[in-house]
Amino acid sequence: MKISASVVAQMLGSWDAGPGPAHQRLSDRLRLLVLDGRLVLDAALPSERDLALALRVSRTTVGTAYRSLADAQFIDTRPRSRAVVRLPDDPMPHRRAASSAPTIDLSFAAPAAPGPILHRAFATALERLPRYFDRRGYERDGVVELRESVARWYAGRGLATRPNQIMITNGALHAVALIARTLVRPGDRVVIDHPTYPHAIRAFTDARARLVPVALEPDGWNAGQLRVAGRGAAMAYLIPDFHNPTGQCMPARVRRGLELECPIVVDETMADLAIDLPRPVAFAADHPDAISIGSTSKSIWGGLRIGWIRARPSILNRLSQMRPGTDLGTPILEQLAASVLLDSLHTHLPDRVDLLRAQRQALYNALAQHLPDWTVPIPPGGLSFWVALGDPISSRLAAIAPDYGITLAAGPRFGIGGAFERHVRLPYSLPEEDFAAAVEQLAAAHRAVLRGERGKHKPSTVA
Ligand SMILES: Cc1ncc(COP(=O)(O)O)c(C=O)c1O
Numbered sequence: 001m002k003i004s005a006s007v008v009a010q011m012l013g014s015w016d017a018g019p020g021p022a023h024q025r026l027s028d029r030l031r032l033l034v035l036d037g038r039l040v041l042d043a044a045l046p047s048e049r050d051l052a053l054a055l056r057v058s059r060t061t062v063g064t065a066y067r068s069l070a071d072a073q074f075i076d077t078r079p080r081s082r083a084v085v086r087l088p089d090d091p092m093p094h095r096r097a098a099s100s101a102p103t104i105d106l107s108f109a110a111p112a113a114p115g116p117i118l119h120r121a122f123a124t125a126l127e128r129l130p131r132y133f134d135r136r137g138y139e140r141d142g143v144v145e146l147r148e149s150v151a152r153w154y155a156g157r158g159l160a161t162r163p164n165q166i167m168i169t170n171g172a173l174h175a176v177a178l179i180a181r182t183l184v185r186p187g188d189r190v191v192i193d194h195p196t197y198p199h200a201i202r203a204f205t206d207a208r209a210r211l212v213p214v215a216l217e218p219d220g221w222n223a224g225q226l227r228v229a230g231r232g233a234a235m236a237y238l239i240p241d242f243h244n245p246t247g248q249c250m251p252a253r254v255r256r257g258l259e260l261e262c263p264i265v266v267d268e269t270m271a272d273l274a275i276d277l278p279r280p281v282a283f284a285a286d287h288p289d290a291i292s293i294g295s296t297s298k299s300i301w302g303g304l305r306i307g308w309i310r311a312r313p314s315i316l317n318r319l320s321q322m323r324p325g326t327d328l329g330t331p332i333l334e335q336l337a338a339s340v341l342l343d344s345l346h347t348h349l350p351d352r353v354d355l356l357r358a359q360r361q362a363l364y365n366a367l368a369q370h371l372p373d374w375t376v377p378i379p380p381g382g383l384s385f386w387v388a389l390g391d392p393i394s395s396r397l398a399a400i401a402p403d404y405g406i407t408l409a410a411g412p413r414f415g416i417g418g419a420f421e422r423h424v425r426l427p428y429s430l431p432e433e434d435f436a437a438a439v440e441q442l443a444a445a446h447r448a449v450l451r452g453e454r455g456k457h458k459p460s461t462v463a
Contacts (some may be wrong), residue, residue: 002082003039005046005054011038012055013418014392019452022057023064028454030065032395032410034074034085044082045075103402104438107409108463109244109383109427111356113301117341117348125336138329141320142168142308146335149342150294150308156346157271159282167316168330172269172295172307176200176237179265179291179309180207182322188234191226191260195386195414195423197244197267198462200237209234211416216243218377221250223258230260235291241280242270245414245425246386247379249280256286264290269307272299272349275357276380284310291315296338298383299349302463306330306338356383356428359435363428366439371446384427392421396449404445406438409462425462 008030015029016022033039045051048066052059066083069075073088132143141147147163154161169175176199184190186208192201194213204211212229214222221238230236240250258264266283271294274280284290295307309319323329360378363385367376375388389397389411398410411420430438 001040001042002044003046005050008039008046008051009054010417013412014421015418016055017392017421018396020454023061023068024454026055026057026061027065027068028399029395030069031072031074032399034087038412039085041085041087043085045085047082102405104406104430104434104441106401106426106430106438106442107407109425109429110297110302110463111352111383111429112431113303114348114352117344118301118337121337121340121344122333124340125333128336129333132332137332139168139332139335140323140329141316142166142330143332143335143339146306146339146342147308149339150310153294153342153345154282154284154292154310157279157282157285159285161310164313165310165316167309167311167319168335169307169309170327170330171297171302171305172267172293173199173203174327175293175295175307175309176265176267177203177206178319178323178326179235179293180204180209181325182319183263183315184209184234189232191229191233191236191238191262193221193238193243194416195245195411195420196237197239198409198413200267201416204237213416213419216246216248220248221254221258223254227259227261230262233262235263235265236260237265237267239267239270240283241266241268242273242379242382244270244382245384245423246377247382247384249274249277249380250283252281255283258287265293266290267293269293269295270298270382272345273353273356273383274381275353275360296341297463299345299352300338300341304334304338304341306334359428359430359432360385362432362435363426363430363439366435367426370439370443383429384425387424387426389422389424391450393446393449394421394424396454397424397445400448400453401442401445404441404448406441406445408442413462 011033012029015025018025048059048062052062066077070077075083076086077083144163146168147166150166151161151163180203184207188209189212190204190209191212191214193216212233214225214229240255242249264287271280284292292310296304364376367374373390376385394411398408401408409425411423412418414420
């Protein structure tokens with residue numbers, strides 16, 4: 001796949017800020033784009049001349065950056081052909097964490113399992129499993145017990161639902177990818193919140209969609225801009241309830257008044273994590289044609305790998321036809337356990353929400369103490385702070401963070417075109433006792449970036 005100079009320039013964003021020679025900053029930023037998966041393997045980069053023109057720098061700058069990437073085995077160069085992206089066997093051979101303490105992972109916004117509750121649910125699921133022994137185990141749309149439990153979950157959120165409006169998936173991301181593969185054709189426009197959930201960006205990009213970002217301002221969604229962006233689009237993918245990464249919740253007034261000409265897909269993976277507000281009414285209560293995605297990953301545990309889609313049966317039929325392209329159904333035992341867990345959510349969710357409230361406060365306090373110049377808006381729910389750093393240093397901070405014993409998801413992962421270099425997502429889903437050390441290490445990494453030190457680490461996966 002050939003990538004044009006203008007697309008690379010857009011991905012690079014504000015690469016030119018910061019200390020060190022320009023060729024070094026350029027090769028650093030290109031390397032991060034490769035490690036992030038934003039510049040995909042085997043992609044053919046623009047010629048030195050074209051990229052130099054697009055970036056308004058000398059050809060020598062681009063040539064030197066390309067040579068250092070080739071030396072580090074991040075690209076293959078051949079005379080008279082485009083440089084091609086590759087990955088070295090060991091992307092960071094010379095770097096070692098400064099301390100031998102285990103790395104604190106601030107790249108995942110996902111809570112640990114509620115151990116005993118999970119254990120009991122699986123015990124009940126095992127008792128129920130023999131009901132399925134005379135069947136083949138391929139339940140493409142999900143077992144009826146779980147579809148009924150999910151329907152009850154929606155009813156509890158103010159939206160009457162029948163089990164035939166539900167399809168069970170292997171987590172919410174599987175649902176996003178299945179929807180993208182089934183309902184988006186190459187070249188279609190898909191409206192997204194900006195920032196948004198990185199793997200959704202990837203799922204829509206893999207479906208060859210053209211993404212239309214609509215900025216999510218600090219004061220929320222702009223209904224007018226969404227309406228304009230939705231004209232002629234194949235769909236809008238929105239995260240109204242405790243948005244990832246900002247934690248914002250779309251006010252009832254805005255969601256009721258939202259008028260889009262395209263289908264709306266809402267990802268309600270975080271909807272149960274209402275820390276300061278009552279749990280919001282399901283989006284489809286106001287928009288009956290909306291396609292809704294849900295998951296047990298944040299309210300219960302990511303390891304269940306259980307998600308679902310709520311849609312009209314005609315849409316579910318199309319999704320169901322498409323599904324065997326990648327998988328043939330979700331494990332039965334996990335579905336039975338998820339059914340037990342969802343039905344008893346009202347008994348264990350309040351504890352989880354109380355814990356998140358305390359963790360949110362602990363991380364906020366540690367940040368106020370060690371990084372007082374950062375701006376940390378407190379979201380009403382969800383799992384993370386979307387922190388404004390002041391300077392455009394997020395990728396550099398994420399690249400150096402492992403040297404200081406932490407992993408981070410840099411701001412640009414949550415957007416397109418190199419946006420959000422001034423932001424970083426910090427999840428408060430870790431145990432409270434980790435935050436003091438995590439933030440001290442983060443502050444040390446921040447000081448290192450301000451001193452001009454460079455990191456070489458591979459950005460980790462996000463959730
Ligand atoms: C908005 C959103 N959608 C989907 C997912 C993925 O969820 P699952 O683990 O159910 O695949 C996440 C996980 O962080 C998320 O934040």
